[in-house]
Amino acid sequence: MSFLTKLSFKDQTFKLRETAILDATTKLLAEKGFDLITMDDVADAVGLSKPSLYKHFKSKEELVIEAMVRLVDEALAYLEKLPDTLGPLERLQSLLEWALRVRLGGGLPFLPSTSAHVRAFLTQSPRYILRALKLHRLLDAVVTEAKRNGELASELPNDVILYSYYARTCDPAVEYLRLYGKYDDETIVAHMHSVCFAGLGARPNR
């Protein structure tokens, strides 16, 4: 028993360090993007040496994959935790706002739109694909339901809606609005929400 707890403790600290590494990676990725961060950056940020980093993750790519896997897992968990009373449109809206707040708080953009390289190795990672597909299927069902309720544009195919929706979570407009527009985070979230669902065109008077 004491042997087991010892092992478990060891595993626990290992897990904690791994979390710290992923946190640092996430933050750096959000700031500089894949190509500009170095393994030294990550090691320094987490207070570790580079070789120790490689004990946890066997390559830079795998490190990034795990960071993205964790992000998708968080999104899945967020969706799951939404109250049953929420309608399909409200679920989509809530998840979008969550993703935008994550980004504004220094987290990762949801979609690996940044680099063709990153997208290439992510879409070859079964661990990532599995989760991304799960999320995609969940949201596809939500979109179908929202259309049936007359809450989403029924003239748009589901995939057009979904890809546009994903794109909004990593929309560069967010950074420009913060940088040049000087809006606070919640105002940005509100505007992005508005643009995403109602578009730029004139809205009908209610």
Place this chain on the structure above:
Amino acid sequence: MSFLTKLSFKDQTFKLRETAILDATTKLLAEKGFDLITMDDVADAVGLSKPSLYKHFKSKEELVIEAMVRLVDEALAYLEKLPDTLGPLERLQSLLEWALRVRLGGGLPFLPSTSAHVRAFLTQSPRYILRALKLHRLLDAVVTEAKRNGELASELPNDVILYSYYARTCDPAVEYLRLYGKYDDETIVAHMHSVCFAGLGARPNR
């Protein structure tokens, strides 16, 4: 006189080669992004050696800056050439469609959203800034006019509309729609147009 024509001819071939280099750079940038292309790639693509490349552009960054400068110039020219009969909303829509078609045809995305690095050195290039600002101011006036006509959402600030508009020209949804959605180019343009101006939400019956 013959001396002058000789010089002029020399300049002309020089210019032609420069155009070829920029064409190749544009194509490669669109395919792989800044960080993944090498100066060897560009040199090979245009059938030149690397040192010759450096006779034309003194660094990789400057090469990319010039490619982007040319793109913005083309956008400015396109705007200028639009018939006077077009209203402000139609001008915005036409320019968006142009930008999307350029991208779908293997051209550059309009906004340097791809990489923090690229954005950094672009926004420090006076040549680029000058043109980007000019385009921005032109479009700002068009947006104001469109709002006055009741064609754009008057409840959105101009910069929110403009940054969202720019973002649509480099929207990753375009690539996903082509890759996974299997739509042809014109269908993608139409859908992007629709999403941009009318949003994802249900549209009112007319």
Place this chain on the structure above:
DNA sequence: GTCTATATGGGGATAGAC
């Protein structure tokens, strides 16, 4: 498992011949 020190390779940039 953690470090110091190092191997390895790639790619931006240039020297120097023609």
Place this chain on the structure above:
DNA sequence: GTCTATCCCCATATAGAC
């Protein structure tokens, strides 16, 4: 102005001591 050949930095990844 164009090439061949080269420099040299930097970042990924590892060897080997503790």
